[in-house]
Amino acid sequence: MTWKTHDIITRFHVKHDNVLECCDKVSSMLLIKIVKTVNYKQGIFENQQTEHLKNSCELVKESFREILQAAQEIYVIFKDGSKEVQQEWKRFTESIDQIIEEAMKNTILQSLQNLSSAINGNSLEDQQALFHVRVLLDSSIEFRPTMIDLTNTINRITKELIGIVRFASRVTDSLNTSNKINEREEKCKDSNQETLHLSISTNESVLKLINQIMNGTASMASSARKQLHIWEKYKPLWEMDKESFLRRYSKSNLSPATFERDINHHKNEKEKIEIEESNTYVYFIRLDFSNLKASLMSHNIEWQNRLTEVFHKNGFEKLRKSYSIFHSLAKKYRKSISGIDNQCLNNDILKDMSTIKNDFDTLEATYRSLNKFDFQMSSDEIEMIDSIRRKWKYLQEVADESVNNIILT
DSSP states (O other), rough: OOHHHHHHHHHHHHHHHHHHHHHHHHHHHOOOOOOOOBBBTTTTHHHHHEEEEEHHHHHHHHHHHHHHHHOOOOOOOOOOOTTTHHHHHHHHHHHHHHHHHHHHHHHHHHHHHHHHHHHOOOOOOOOOOOEEEEEESSEEEEEEOOOHHHHHHHHHHHHHHHHHGGOOOOOHHHTOSSSHHHHHHHHHHHHHHHHHHHHTTTTHHHHHHHHHHHHHHHHHHHHHHHHHHHHGHHHHHHSOHHHHHHHHHTOOOHHHHHHHHHHHHHHHHHHHHTTOOOEETTTTTEEHHHHHHHHHHHHHHHHHHHHHHHHHHHHHHHHHHHHHHHHHHHHHHHHTTTTTHHHHHHHHHHHHHHHHHHHHHHHHHHHHHHHHTTTOOOOOHHHHHHHHHHHHHHHHHHHHHHHHHHHHH
8 A cells, every 4th residue: 555545545534533523423412401400481491492502503514514524625535536436435425414314313303302301201200390380360360471382482492403404414415516504504495405304304203202292292281271270269359340249239238247257258268379389380380379379369358358348338337327316315315314204205215225226236246347357447436436335325224214114104
């Protein structure tokens, strides 16, 4: 072997090794970046993948520039060879193209497998929550991001991940055309380049992983929606027209016991909302109910306050009326006390007391309940209540005396 022949063979092996190294570099790439300890919020995951894929594309393009450069330098050695040499060169470039396709297929398969494991889990480790999904209350309970947005994000990332193949080119085509990769990428007129994309995108293993990703996403969305059924029992809190309901409620002449029952219902309901789970894990997402719980409790507290206000308003109106009546009766019987033994007067007193007893009992029940709910009353209102109690005591004494007079008569 001459020195010149040895030099040619050495140069060939060096360039060939360069090609293999570039293919190995591409093959070992992960086109998706998932940090297992991170629970991605809306938009962050997609932005991260876009940036990572952009960088990966640059690395892939750089590797293929090196491959084409090496192939061109090898071609210089064989370009003036015999027909047999040219046929051997053709077989060599086809083998390089096969290695390139395998490298691209491997990086895509690894990347899809990585995404599929994040979505579906695997047998080696517990599944981690990939996305943070807030559950909010607007006119209805909604996800943020929505299940449609989340599905579209995953579909888009999967599609873009596979689309990186479009940046690769076959050596057999590239050596027969311009070496300007960027120009070729923009025009994208090379039919064989599309064939490489089709070959990988329709690969059985690739399609199987895509199907797993889509099925996992669909199962997650279905299970996430089922989680909303837990909150259906609280629908009246936000769906019922508060103003319309309270107008009817205030005119219904309800007893203090009914008011107290309804207010306590909302107090108990608030306690139930507080102990509902704030976070639930569904497949690869963490459903965060914190905002929903805060909204429900806000509605609940509003119901409690509004009902208590109606209760107090009705009670205060009765208090004012009763105060006037009690004051008039006390004044009337204080003037007539000298004639208390009059039969007609005695009967009038007992009749009046029978009428106002229900009013007094209702008032007492109303203000006992308001005290239970720590309702803050004005000092004037408190004085009116104390005054009525004094007048009621006085009227009871008058009534007792009337009863005694009637018995003696």
